[in-house]
Amino acid sequence: MTPLHPGTAGTAPQGRTVTFALTGACGGFARTLLATARLTGDIRPTVLCDRDTDGVHALAADLGHPADALLTADTPAQVAEAVATGRIAVVADIALLSGADFDILVEATGSPAAGYRAARQALLEDRHVAMVSKEVDSVAGVGLAAIAADRGLVYTPAEGDQPANLILWYERLAGLGLDIVALGKSSEYDLVYDPEQGTVSQLDTTVAAPELGALLRLGDDPNATLAARAEAVRALKRSAAADHCEMAVVASATGFTADRPELHYPVARVSELADVYAHRDHGGIRERDGVLDVFSVLRLPDEASFAGGVFAVVRTHDAQTWETLRAKGHLVSRDGRYGCLYLPYHAMGVETPATLRRAVVEGAGVSPRTPHQCAVLAGRADGDLAPGTELTLYGHHHEVRGVAPALCDADAVPADAAPFYLLAGSTTAREIADGSLITLDDLADVDPELLSAWQAGRNTTAT
Known part of the structure; x- marks a missing residue:
């Protein structure tokens, strides 16, 4: 086989x-x-x-x-x-x-x-x-x-799920000596723009977005184009707790972390990834190296899907090598500084x-390294939460009602920050203000075994 x-x-x-x-x-x-x-x-x-x-x-x-x-x-x-x-x-x-x-x-x-x-x-x-x-x-x-x-x-x-696929892709490219600056995946569902109708569809939801017709190319100001695209599709929910969760798993295996807790979620065409994930000084969206992120695929109806696939953005080394790769159809940024290597699928089981x-x-897993808690998938109150509020899972992507996911560097949150999926099934012990990072002291009825496992992992160090 x-x-x-x-x-x-x-x-x-x-x-x-x-x-x-x-x-x-x-x-x-x-x-x-x-x-x-x-x-x-x-x-x-x-x-x-x-x-x-x-x-x-x-x-x-x-x-x-x-x-x-x-x-x-x-x-x-x-x-x-x-x-x-x-x-x-x-x-x-x-x-x-x-x-x-x-x-x-x-x-x-x-x-x-x-x-x-x-x-x-x-x-x-x-x-x-x-x-x-x-x-x-x-x-x-x-x-x-x-x-x-x-x-x-x-x-x-x-x-078959994106975390393992992305970790394996990272291991393969790192083993080749490539200088990886960003890792990520596409969101679960593409944004399909129909230029004849001036609409964009995500699964079975279609909204008017005629302005996308003038935004199909990045242009001279990629960040302005990305902002305009995001505004054009604002009626569609693109962020999912599941995306943040998958990136948290990748963080533990690779040491890469999110550029911002809410992730960037650029609306991007696959051919643009090397430019989109350039450093901000070079016209892209990254503030630093070692970044994890998720993008929303923008494509036309007759273009192939990224199919929930994974990608890595690398610094190019020998310019002639990467110009040769560009000629063969590989993704290289317009200025030649970055290349993007990707796998356009995740085929589940x-x-x-x-x-x-x-x-x-x-006797091996997908990574040779022992995972460590370099990132925390935390939660912020999405609106004021009254004492006694039940925090329950809902939906296909396992959101927690009343809580927004936040993927934070472990050293940027307090030691008692509650992990997002420890919240599920608990109740609030006191009032939590809108936007507040939820801590363990904010919760009642936390599963004790799961809490113990979290605390054991939180205390590990990188190896």
Whole structure:
């Protein structure tokens, strides 16, 4: 099998089957992984965990599994019996993963507390962990990685989601000796401009934006053009907590951090990225080097999507080398100072088997470095919050109601700043003014285990 991602492992050695347990087994990611596992021959699920066990059976049937290939299990003995007889155990309770037979846990619940418990339990039972739930990773990833390292196990983001893909891309380019100044990804959904209608569409939302027709080129003042584009699409919500969360995971692995807590989110065409992410002194948006960011893709209806892909902006070295690359279609800034190298896809669970093989067969994650908490995904009150306000998750991108994400350098926020996804499920202990950074003392009913994991990771140092 040819790996999707440069540098990923191929199929496992002949005769070696990698077995996995999957939490959040009814989600969209789960389907893409389970569908792909059916094709590989060397990646096999043994336990599928989701509160909707009927939904898991329906999904498996839709993917071609015979009805008798899965068995709903309510006890550890039933789980063991199912796996021992070559069937897939379907469980509703994460606790039933304890003692089950699998090589690696794929954690995809999206629940900070439940996902943390599942991952920690797996590590303490000497199972590797591939983390899909970036919400868990942004709070407890550093602490979980430390547990894994102590036990000689792998804890890693999973390929197919942008954090792992971007970390791998960083490792590949850094290994080539390139001077990387910015890393990032596109937002989840493109802005598609229709010049005939004078409208811009994001998924199923279309708004009038005739002024974009005159803004399709950066012009002599890129920052003015970017500001005008942002104003033209102001009716569309482009910022998402999920984007900030993914960049927080990348920060822990690379040491890069956000240029500003709210991120830049430029509305940019792919061909412009080397110019857009130039330093401000050279006409771009960056204030410094080592920046993480997210951009909104602006494209025409007949142009290919960036497909949630990832990019790196580098300083060019030998001018002739990069002019040769420009001639071959690579992105080089107009002044020749910067180049942009990118991967225009993120294929979800289609890519994840490479992570499972890498972890189980090679004993490696997507990064050779131990993660450290160089950034904090914090939260600011989005309006005044009264005492007793419940802070709940909502929406596809797991926003926290009443709170705006802020991706801050770890040394720029107080030690008691509350991580964004620790807020979910808690209530406010006192009044919090609009715009205030939320601290641990502002909260009641915080999950104690997740808090302990956060504090353990917060106290780590770079290695």
